[in-house]
Amino acid sequence: MAIAVTKDATTAERRQLRRRRGRRRGLVILAFMSPWVIGFLWFYLYPMLATLFFSFTKYDGIRLAPHWVGLFNYRALFTNDPLFWKSLANTVWIVAIGTPLQILFALAVAWALTRPRRGQGIYRTLYFLPTMVPAVAAALSFIYLLSARGPVNSTLRLLHLPDPNWFLDPAWSKPGLVLLGMWGVGEAIVIFLAALLDVPAHLYEAADIEGASTWQKFRNITLPMISPVIFFSTVIGVIYGFQYFTEAYVVGLGTGGAGANAGGLGSPNGSTLFYTIQLYHQGFEEFHLGYASAMAWVLFLIVMVCTMALIRSSNRWVYYQGGFR
Amino acid sequence: MKRTIVGGIALVAMITVACTAGGGSSSIAPVNTATGAAHDPVTLNVWSFYTGHEFTQYQAVLDDFSKLYPWITINHTPSKSDQDYLRAVNSNSAPDVAISPGPDNVAKFCDSGAYTDLTQFLDQDGTDVTKVVPPAALRYSSYQGNQCTLPVLTDAYGLYYNTDLVSKAGITSPPKTLSELETDAKKLTTFNPDGSIKVAGFMPLNGFYESYALYNGVYSGSQWYNADGKSSLATDPSWAALYEWQKKFITDVYGPDGYQKLKDFAASLGGPNSEWGANTQGFELGKLAMAMDGEWRTAFITNDKSKVNYETAPFPVLDSAADIYGAGTIGGDVIGIPSNAEHPAEGWLLLKYLALDTGAEMKLAETLGNVPTTYESLKDPKLTATPHFQTFLDIFANANSAFKPITVIGQADSDALASFLDDWEAGKVPDLQKGLEDLAGQIDQQFTLG
Numbered sequence: 001m002a003i004a005v006t007k008d009a010t011t012a013e014r015r016q017l018r019r020r021r022g023r024r025r026g027l028v029i030l031a032f033m034s035p036w037v038i039g040f041l042w043f044y045l046y047p048m049l050a051t052l053f054f055s056f057t058k059y060d061g062i063r064l065a066p067h068w069v070g071l072f073n074y075r076a077l078f079t080n081d082p083l084f085w086k087s088l089a090n091t092v093w094i095v096a097i098g099t100p101l102q103i104l105f106a107l108a109v110a111w112a113l114t115r116p117r118r119g120q121g122i123y124r125t126l127y128f129l130p131t132m133v134p135a136v137a138a139a140l141s142f143i144y145l146l147s148a149r150g151p152v153n154s155t156l157r158l159l160h161l162p163d164p165n166w167f168l169d170p171a172w173s174k175p176g177l178v179l180l181g182m183w184g185v186g187e188a189i190v191i192f193l194a195a196l197l198d199v200p201a202h203l204y205e206a207a208d209i210e211g212a213s214t215w216q217k218f219r220n221i222t223l224p225m226i227s228p229v230i231f232f233s234t235v236i237g238v239i240y241g242f243q244y245f246t247e248a249y250v251v252g253l254g255t256g257g258a259g260a261n262a263g264g265l266g267s268p269n270g271s272t273l274f275y276t277i278q279l280y281h282q283g284f285e286e287f288h289l290g291y292a293s294a295m296a297w298v299l300f301l302i303v304m305v306c307t308m309a310l311i312r313s314s315n316r317w318v319y320y321q322g323g324f325r
Numbered sequence: 326m327k328r329t330i331v332g333g334i335a336l337v338a339m340i341t342v343a344c345t346a347g348g349g350s351s352s353i354a355p356v357n358t359a360t361g362a363a364h365d366p367v368t369l370n371v372w373s374f375y376t377g378h379e380f381t382q383y384q385a386v387l388d389d390f391s392k393l394y395p396w397i398t399i400n401h402t403p404s405k406s407d408q409d410y411l412r413a414v415n416s417n418s419a420p421d422v423a424i425s426p427g428p429d430n431v432a433k434f435c436d437s438g439a440y441t442d443l444t445q446f447l448d449q450d451g452t453d454v455t456k457v458v459p460p461a462a463l464r465y466s467s468y469q470g471n472q473c474t475l476p477v478l479t480d481a482y483g484l485y486y487n488t489d490l491v492s493k494a495g496i497t498s499p500p501k502t503l504s505e506l507e508t509d510a511k512k513l514t515t516f517n518p519d520g521s522i523k524v525a526g527f528m529p530l531n532g533f534y535e536s537y538a539l540y541n542g543v544y545s546g547s548q549w550y551n552a553d554g555k556s557s558l559a560t561d562p563s564w565a566a567l568y569e570w571q572k573k574f575i576t577d578v579y580g581p582d583g584y585q586k587l588k589d590f591a592a593s594l595g596g597p598n599s600e601w602g603a604n605t606q607g608f609e610l611g612k613l614a615m616a617m618d619g620e621w622r623t624a625f626i627t628n629d630k631s632k633v634n635y636e637t638a639p640f641p642v643l644d645s646a647a648d649i650y651g652a653g654t655i656g657g658d659v660i661g662i663p664s665n666a667e668h669p670a671e672g673w674l675l676l677k678y679l680a681l682d683t684g685a686e687m688k689l690a691e692t693l694g695n696v697p698t699t700y701e702s703l704k705d706p707k708l709t710a711t712p713h714f715q716t717f718l719d720i721f722a723n724a725n726s727a728f729k730p731i732t733v734i735g736q737a738d739s740d741a742l743a744s745f746l747d748d749w750e751a752g753k754v755p756d757l758q759k760g761l762e763d764l765a766g767q768i769d770q771q772f773t774l775g
Contacts, residue, residue, distance in 0.1 A: 058774070060437065061415050073774070080770050082763070083744060148592045165592040170751070257532050257597020267532070267597075269747040285408045286737055287433075288774045 054293035061289045073294035084295070086270050087278035090174065094274065095241035095306075098178045103233050106185040110192030111222075124193070131186030139250035142180045143167055167255045170271035177272065180247055188233050195229040196222065224319040231318045235310050242303050245276040252277070275299055353441075355449050356670045364396040367671050372405040372413075373424035382692040386685055390678050397671055407434075407735075410663065414439040419663035421672040424477070428465035428659050428728050429736035435473035436733045440661040443472045446673040457681050461721065462698045465728040466659050475680035478695035479657030480619040481717040481726065482538040484640045487633055490524065490614045499638035501650050503544075503570050506615070506641045510578050513614035522579065522590040527615045528607070529574050530584075531746040533591050534600045535618050538654040539640065540567065540746060541729050541739065546646035549730045549738065554772070556738070556765035565757055567643055568749060575750070584750055603629035620717035624694025637716040639723075652725030657695060696721045734771040741767050 030037070055073055057066035077084050113123055130138065145152050146166035153163040164172040203221045212220070223230075249265070252272045256264020265281055266273025279299070283292025356364075375383050380403045387399045402420070407430040413419040423440075425431075434440040447454055454472065455463065462476035486499055494512040510526025517523045531537050542549060545567040548557040558564050575583040591597065594612065599605035607613035608622070609631035617640055626633060639651045660680055662672040678685050686702035689695070696717055697703055703722070708714055720726055729739060745754070745764045754760040 064437075076770055076774060080766055082767065148595060165589065168592045168596045169588065255596050255598065257534060257537075257600065266744075269532075269751060270744055282774075284412070286735065286771075286774075287411060291774045 051293040051296050054290050055297050057290045059290045060287045066290065069290065073291045074298075076291065077294055077298065083266075083270070083273060083278055087266075087273045087275045090266075090271065090273055091242060091244065091275040093174055094177070094244050095238055098174070098181055098244075099234070099237040099241045101178055102181050102185050103188065103230065103237060105182045106188035106233070107192050107226075107230070109185075110189045110196055113189070113193055114196050124190070127189050128186035130184045133184070135184075135246040136250050138180060138184060139247040140254060142176065142183075142247075143251060143254045146176050146179075167251050167272075168268055170269040173251070173268055173271045177247055177251065188237075191229055191233065192226065195226040199225040225321070227318045228320060231310070231314050235307060238306050238310065239303055242299060242306070243276055244274050245280070248272040248274050249277055249280075352445060353669045353673075355446070356674055358394070358674070366396050366398065367668050368398045368400055369422060369668055369671055369675060370400050370402070370420040371422045371424070371675065372402045372410065372420040374403075374405055374426040375424070376403050379693060383689070385692070386679070386689055387675075389685065389688070390675055393678070394671075394674060397674070399675070410434075411437075411439055414663045414665060417665050419665050421662065421666040421668045422660060422675050423663055424658055424660045425474070426658060428474075428476075428656050428731055429739070431466060431474050431659055432468040432731040432733045433735045434661055435468035435471040438664055440473035441664050441666070441669060443475060443662070443673070443676070446677070447472070450677070452677075452681065454681075457699050457701075459698070459700060459703075459722070461655055461724075461726055461728075462657075465656055465731055468731060468733075474659035474661035475676060476698040477658045477660050477680045478686070478689055478693065479655050479698050479721060480621065481696050481720040482535060482617060482619050482640060482654040483716050483720055484615060484638045485608055485618050485622060485635055486615045486638070487608070487611060487613075488636050489634050490611070494614075499636070500615075500641045501639075502641050502644045502647055503567075503574075504644050507570075507574050507577060510574070510615065514578055520586070521593075522586055524611070525587070525590055525607070525613050526578060527574075528587060528591070528613060529571050530587050530591065530750055531743060533587075533597055534607070534616065536616075537743065538619075539617050540571070540742070541654060542567075543652060543654045543725075543727055543729070544640055544646070544649075545643035546649050546725075550732070554732075556768040558742075558768070559758065559761040559765040563643060563645065564761060566645060568746070568757060568761075570643065571750070584752065603631075606631075608635075609633055620696055620714060621694045623711065623713045623717075635713070637713045639716065639720055649725040651719070652723045652727075653720040654728065655696075655721055655726045656728035657698070732772075734768075737771040738768045741771070 054066060056068060056070055058064065058069050058072075059066040109127055113120065113127065116123060133141075144150050147153070148163075148165065148168075153166075156163040166172045166176040199222055203225070204217055207217045207221060252267045253264045256267030265277055275295070276299070279292050279295045282288045282295065371387065373380070373383060380401075384401055387401055391397060391399055405423070407425050410419065410423045410425070411430075411433070435442070454475070458466075458476060462479055463472075466472065466474045466476045484499055490513055491499075491509075494509070496509050496512060500506040500509050506527060513524065513526035515523045528534065528536055529539075531540050542564070545563045547563040547567065548561045551557045551560065575587065579586050594607050594610075595602065595605045599607070603609070606625070606629070608616040608618065609626055609629055611633055623637070625631075626635070640653055642650050642652070660676055662669050662676065666672050679689070680686075681699060683699060683701040686697040686699050687705045687707070690697040690702060690705060691707050697705060697708070703718060709718065732738065741764060745760065748754050749757070749760065
């Protein structure tokens with residue numbers, strides 16, 4: 001009996017000791033993680049919760065403490081702000097047209113880069129170089145390149161082709177931005193190139209023996225094998241598309257005149273007014289921080305839904321060689 | 326869980342409110358400027374929107390100030406905007422003196438307490454500002470009795486016309502009403518063989534150069550707001566009349582596809598920003614026969630060595646407002662002291678120098694080519710001797726000249742109008758009255774937006 005009691009006591013002590021060690025270990029891990037944890041809480045979670053709170057308030061960030069207005073900002077957004085809808089429509093356009101075009105272009109260039117037997121390094125460097133140009137500089141360069149007297153339109157006129165007014169014409173301003181985006185897809189090209197070079201050669205050899213055409217090989221081997229990279233690029237592209245800002249901001253201000261809305265934001269005729277530009281304008285130029293916070297949360301939800309939809313759809317078209325899901 | 330979320334949000338709210346509590350302004354002791362008084366060196370941080378050669382020209386006047394007050398060094402930062410000023414006030418990093426390019430945000434500066442009410446300084450000095458600055462400029466530099474900024478130079482908008490083209494077309498005097506403007510523009514407009522515009526009689530698109538000044542209500546005698554502070558865009562019929570005139574002008578002068586022709590013409594000049602280039606500005610090149618522009622264009626024409634022969638006149642007004650001919654849009658730089666400035670008393674010395682000193686005003690007006698904003702400096706013989714410039718001095722002196730009403734929503738109303746006009750000109754507003762009603766609703770909403 002005494003032995004049993006001692007045994008029980010020892011087991012309890014051991015358990016306690018284990019628990020204490022576990023707790024200490026946990027604290028050590030936490031201490032090592034604390035820079036990230038503090039950063040996450042202070043710079044990520046707190047601002048997120050703060051914007052959620054602000055979105056239900058009237059708050060100018062200057063004098064007024066946040067004043068609770070309930071759903072007013074959300075109601076105003078959906079019922080009486082044409083620029084909200086205009087900016088959303090422009091953003092959906094760039095996500096729906098610009099993102100797929102950029103992915104297709106990057107894929108095509110990456111595929112072309114697998115072809116040359118000599119000078120691969122030079123070609124790869126050339127295509128990657130635009131990625132290193134700052135977005136503002138790139139946008140300013142394109143304003144010049146696509147201007148009425150710029151080299152692009154001069155060449156088009158020389159070839160007797162139509163020379164659109166690009167960033168001065170609402171019908172051509174977004175295509176102009178897509179061109180600018182396609183010029184700077186170096187990162188995607190590098191990723192696609194790595195994926196293409198990673199497709200096992202024996203699959204193509206087997207297909208050659210079977211007499212498959214180039215298109216059949218691309219459709220049935222290349223595409224499935226690089227589908228995880230296409231998926232990744234699509235998700236990142238969609239998220240980036242919804243957050244599209246710098247290039248359009250610079251183009252708007254760079255081409256809008258004295259009488260344009262907010263000094264040119266969205267010029268011409270609001271065609272480059274993207275969601276984040278309108279959000280920035282409301283929050284940091286008009287100082288409607290509550291309203292801008294509501295816009296930010298709507299954007300967050302839209303991006304979340306789109307990303308979830310893409311992830312769910314990936315079961316049907318993304319092939320993982322390793323079999324992990 | 327719900328309770329945790331609500332608790333979390335409440336905590337965030339508490340932290341936020343604690344972090345954003347604003348400060349107020351208290352009485353500021355004046356600087357002893359008596360001869361022989363001892364002073365510690367002071368560095369005044371001055372932010373302005375000026376850039377390029379204008380920045381250098383402004384700096385010369387700031388240097389003159391430093392010579393007057395040798396213990397004050399000025400640190401002048403260019404390219405700043407009203408938004409920069411508000412952000413700096415909010416983050417407690419504001420300059421001592423802030424110079425804005427226009428009065429759009431004065432009401433915001435005054436009402437939010439972002440800028441110090443200058444009345445205390447004026448009272449300390451015994452200055453009756455109404456005896457120094459004309460009322461038109463005082464109206465746009467204060468809000469509801471709070472004189473939180475002072476005007477330093479102003480712009481006045483009028484008509485520039487190419488005298489060679491006008492004589493050739495047999496026009497003997499500048500138009501006084503918008504109907505006359507249309508008649509003259511028809512005579513002055515010429516087309517290329519392919520139907521594109523060779524010379525535009527007048528460019529009526531809102532987003533082109535300074536034409537927007539025509540549509541802000543001054544030339545139609547329109548009211549922006551009624552007595553209740555609600556937008557009058559849909560209830561004052563002169564707004565609709567003005568925009569109907571614009572639509573008719575475009576089709577009558579340039580044809581059914583006039584809008585596209587005008588867009589193409591603007592692009593051929595290099596777009597709206599070609600306004601600022603010596604070799605691209607349409608009027609200076611003789612491609613625009615008549616133009617709405619500010620007084621500064623006189624200096625630009627000289628500096629750009631343009632060969633255009635021209636005259637200036639007040640801009641024509643809507644026919645139903647013919648009695649206000651001679652008036653024009655005005656509005657220029659305003660200067661203020663942010664409420665958390667480190668050296669407000671020294672800041673006031675500079676403010677007083679720039680805004681109320683005749684010599685400084687004259688020098689600034691002469692070098693920058695703007696209209697001065699004190700009674701005395703308006704008599705500057707160098708300015709009055711220039712025939713082109715006298716027009717703008719007269720426009721500024723006209724009792725009906727005005728800047729659009731300043732409100733706490735800043736330029737949100739004129740921005741909304743600009744967006745609306747983009748759609749209207751492009752034919753995307755089928756029902757003008759309904760469009761104006763929607764626009765008025767959007768502007769009213771801006772006052773309540775969080």
